[in-house]
Amino acid sequence: MLTSFIKRGAVAAVALAGLTTAAFAQMELKIMAPAAPGGGWDGTARSMQQALTAAGIAKSVQVTNVTGAGGTIGLAQLIGAKGDGHQLMVNGFVMVGAILLNKSPVNLTQATPIARLTAEALVVVVPTDSPIKSAKDLAERVKADPAKVTWAGGSAGGADHILAALFTEAAGGDAKKINYIPFSGGGEALAAMLGGRVTAGISGYGEFEGQIKAGKLRVVGVSASKRLANAPDAPTLKEGGVNVELLNWRSVVAPPGLSDAQKTELSGAIDKLAKSKEWAEILKARGWDDAYLGSAEFDSFLKAETVRVEKVMKDVGLVK
Amino acid sequence: METLLSLANGFSVALEPSKLLFCLIGVFLGTAVGVLPGIGPALTVALLLPVTFKLDPAGSLIMFAGIYYGGMYGGSTTAILLNAPGESASLATALEGSKMAKAGRGGPALATAAIGSFVAGLIATIGLAFLAPWLVEIAVKFGPWDYFALMIVAFVTVSATFGDSPLRGLTSLFLGMLLGLVGIDKLTGQARLTFGVPELLNGVEVTTLAVGLFAVGEALYVASKRWREPEEIIPIKGSLWMTKQDWKRSWAPWLRGTAFGFPIGALPAGGAEVPTFLSYSTEKKLCKYPEEFGKGAIEGVAGPEAANNASAAGTLVPLLTLGLPTSATAAIMLAGFQQYGLNPGPLLFAEKPDLVWGLIASLFVANVLLVILNLPLIGLWVRLLAIPQPWLYAGILVFATMGTLAVNPSPVELGMLFGFGYLGYLMRRYDYPVAPMVVGLILGPMAEAQLRRALQISLGDPMILLENPISATLLGIAFIALVAPFVMNGLNKFKAAED
Amino acid sequence: MSRSFDRPALVVAILLLAAAAIVAFDASRQTITSNYGVGPTAMPYVVCAGLTVLGLAHFIVAFKDGLPKPEEADGKALLWIIGGLVGLVACIALGGGFIIATAIVFACTARGFGRDALIVDIVIGAVLGTIIYVVFLKLLTLSLPAGPLEALLS
Incomplete structure (x- = not known):
């Protein structure tokens, strides 16, 4: 008798709790990954899908892929979906450069910023047997002759390239003369580092972590404002006297022309997502760092990043 | 000895019933999805990654290994039966395999592919277990100049796919290189030959070109001469299984294909395509029945298919020993490792020997399971060819478009697929070989990027290509391969004149 | 001799030369160069040269043997x-x-x-x-x- 009463009470409580979240749980979202299935943005979109439904924030989430041109084709489609309050798109730092590089007719500032989700610090490394010991050593070489310092990293105009340029400028070298060699995929760049083919390499910390811990690569500096929690021994670039900071972030944006109510609903849902334990579990499993910024802060952050990237790309001569 | 012990330990992990089950699921999914053109093992693993969050690390990695090997098997099936190479690595297989299938020898073609993959997988996995640390030392020594030289060797040997006219073969090759220019330049990030069409910025997909030229082009060509000389597809002629003669002609190509595939696959930028091309042209040179090449020579299936699978195992060498992902699938497997907080590399062997050796042992198991799974299926697959011709080709076209629609359903991409299909039809009509075009698209951009990287490192000095022993040797081989036929020809003429 | 040349071969020749011209034009409009080594225009010019040679060879073929004669298509x-x-x-x-x-x-x-x-x-x-x-x-x-x-x- 008593147990059945408790049961009934529990059912009622659950139903009540269900009612309060009902407004959200009815939401049907579409998340576009502006890249082919399997890539980083796709992974973010599918993880969001998983967490949003598991946490009961949205009733259904559909992930679509729009491939091509550093995500700018997807962006163009998003800009075209004016006023659609159920559409989101994953994007990131790389897209800022791709827009400039591809002379994209649409711009990220046209979209409605919703939130920044994750960020990863980059790391500058040299082979262990290199005479370069610190950021200061590398800076001196870059200043003396930028041509003789070969950098290995990811695609042209990407985060790695921008960091190499920022480093060169901060060191007092001529960014126009930078000798940056883009490799396809982290593996090839890493092989070039291990084989001693290049002076220094840049990538996300995670990609080089194994080699750093195995003592094959030496950290010259990480691009974060303070030392990383999982690598307390690695100094920041700033500590080495090179005043550069750069994070490779990922975020979500929505189409332009949303009403205030739509905006609040979307950013509310993503805010819930970012604070859910389901999302925290995914971040941990995937090794992503939480870098949540709500829509207002993300908006001004995005504007600042756009200005910065544009200047660097002009300095390096990637954009005329 | 120590390695053997570790391996035995690994088998004790891999042969646990639950791990066997994961492996079986993996090879089954891999084969099933690998059969679909355009959806390779990389995509399958990526899609399955979230599903495995809750599995234990060993189990899910073993499943991935199964998918990886299974995908490689599946690719050859469509290449042989439908002439639709779903991934660039099974291009060479399609050349002879599809001819064999049409002549009623699909059974032996699939069998030699399956057993060749098994043999190659077995030897390469042994190589992975015993030679990995040593091989990887050499592999990372390869600089951009060495890769460039390797590409040149591959370029020179491509002439094996030219058919009877070097002019038409070269035209096809250069058109492929032309297509390779389209899109964003890898080294400066600026657009070439895109004419303001954003969809072209990513360049021409190899699978789009291959499926268009091969499958769509073939369908159009067969339809165009249906009344004049109706094509007869014979599902089975002679033995469904390999004859004694087939075995005799297959075993050496299997071994040679493995010898190409494993080391080149282990190179960080080696890839799976180059060894298949090298194997194809080598087999053509060495074959006792060179006149059969182009009409369905079993060596042309046995060699490349072995090379393809051996390179898949080769890719795991840098992945496991250094944590270097050198193919799309390997990159996703790396993500799979990382979701359990594991970082492949020198430390992993020391820290988690059970896991690493369990994975290597399960590669052996996956190989055995694949052969058991695939050989009985051959009879079933071959019967596909008994479908009435209108439905068969209608099905092939549905199949060919499916991959493109799933990965990139843009009208521009579909338009390219069918444009290439029509081009393939015209090329067949005027007797231009289509394979060199795909080869040009694959090798052209790779060679260009490596050469430019080499010259960037040397600050523009081309001597860097000859100063390094590996690149100098490879360029020497390429040179000899290029001039030898002319010299031999001249000598023969000289001799003939003397007689 | 009203038709002393092979039309398909001539068409191929013209198309190849046109392709070569487009490649050269596109390369000539590239504004961004590499700082070191060869730039993004080197390979296009190689391809352009190859296509030109092949185009000219097709011209010669057009006035000699021509391409293989295809059967009539359905x-x-x-x-x-x-x-x-x-x-x-x-x-x-x-x-x-x-x-x-x-x-x-x-x-x-x-x-x-x-x-x-x-x-x-x-x-x-x-x-x-x-x-x-x-x-x-x-x-x-x-x-x-x-x-x-x-x-x-x-």
Whole structure:
């Protein structure tokens, strides 16, 4: 008798709790990954899908892929979906450069910023047997002759390239003369580092972590404002006297022309997502760092990043 | 000895019933999805990654290994039966395999592919277990100049796919290189030959070109001469299984294909395509029945298919020993490792020997399971060819478009697929070989990027290509391969004149 | 001798030279160069040179042996299949969805290969398309282009 009463009470409580979240749980979202299935943005979109439904924030989430041109084709489609309050798109730092590089007719500032989700610090490394010991050593070489310092990293105009340029400028070298060699995929760049083919390499910390811990690569500096929690021994670039900071972030944006109510609903849902334990579990499993910024802060952050990237790309001569 | 012990330990992990089950699921999914053109093992693993969050690390990695090997098997099936190479690595297989299938020898073609993959997988996995640390030392020594030289060797040997006219073969090759220019330049990030069409910025997909030229082009060509000389597809002629003669002609190509595939696959930028091309042209040179090449020579299936699978195992060498992902699938497997907080590399062997050796042992198991799974299926697959011709080709076209629609359903991409299909039809009509075009698209951009990287490192000095022993040797081989036929020809003429 | 040259070979020659010209033009308009080594225009010029040589060689061929003479093609069969493929692109572009697109291409191809049962083939194509669509959606979580029919399924 008593147990059945408790049961009934529990059912009622659950139903009540269900009612309060009902407004959200009815939401049907579409998340576009502006890249082919399997890539980083796709992974973010599918993880969001998983967490949003598991946490009961949205009733259904559909992930679509729009491939091509550093995500700018997807962006163009998003800009075209004016006023659609159920559409989101994953994007990131790389897209800022791709827009400039591809002379994209649409711009990220046209979209409605919703939130920044994750960020990863980059790391500058040299082979262990290199005479370069610190950021200061590398800076001196870059200043003396930028041509003789070969950098290995990811695609042209990407985060790695921008960091190499920022480093060169901060060191007092001529960014126009930078000798940056883009490799396809982290593996090839890493092989070039291990084989001693290049002076220094840049990538996300995670990609080089194994080699750093195995003592094959030496950290010259990480691009974060303070030392990383999982690598307390690695100094920041700033500590080495090179005043550069750069994070490779990922975020979500929505189409332009949303009403205030739509905006609040979307950013509310993503805010819930970012604070859910389901999302925290995914971040941990995937090794992503939480870098949540709500829509207002993300908006001004995005504007600042756009200005910065544009200047660097002009300095390096990637954009005329 | 120590390695053997570790391996035995690994088998004790891999042969646990639950791990066997994961492996079986993996090879089954891999084969099933690998059969679909355009959806390779990389995509399958990526899609399955979230599903495995809750599995234990060993189990899910073993499943991935199964998918990886299974995908490689599946690719050859469509290449042989439908002439639709779903991934660039099974291009060479399609050349002879599809001819064999049409002549009623699909059974032996699939069998030699399956057993060749098994043999190659077995030897390469042994190589992975015993030679990995040593091989990887050499592999990372390869600089951009060495890769460039390797590409040149591959370029020179491509002439094996030219058919009877070097002019038409070269035209096809250069058109492929032309297509390779389209899109964003890898080294400066600026657009070439895109004419303001954003969809072209990513360049021409190899699978789009291959499926268009091969499958769509073939369908159009067969339809165009249906009344004049109706094509007869014979599902089975002679033995469904390999004859004694087939075995005799297959075993050496299997071994040679493995010898190409494993080391080149282990190179960080080696890839799976180059060894298949090298194997194809080598087999053509060495074959006792060179006149059969182009009409369905079993060596042309046995060699490349072995090379393809051996390179898949080769890719795991840098992945496991250094944590270097050198193919799309390997990159996703790396993500799979990382979701359990594991970082492949020198430390992993020391820290988690059970896991690493369990994975290597399960590669052996996956190989055995694949052969058991695939050989009985051959009879079933071959019967596909008994479908009435209108439905068969209608099905092939549905199949060919499916991959493109799933990965990139843009009208521009579909338009390219069918444009290439029509081009393939015209090329067949005027007797231009289509394979060199795909080869040009694959090798052209790779060679260009490596050469430019080499010259960037040397600050523009081309001597860097000859100063390094590996690149100098490879360029020497390429040179000899290029001039030898002319010299031999001249000598023969000289001799003939003397007689 | 009214026709002393081979027309197809001449067409190929002209197309190759035109392609070479386009490549050279595109390369000449590149503004960004590499700081070291060779820039993004080197390879285009190599390809351009190759295409020019091949184009000229085709010219010579056109006035000598010509290309192999093809047999006459069955234009009706080709038209059906190409029509089916164009129909598929149009169907996807206009949002008709995967199933209808599959039905179109299946039925038209079968017709091109001489079957005379368009309705039956459309049904077969649609069933095939539905199966593929469901398998992709449920097992691979990949959504193929959706239209009105796909909306009914979910």
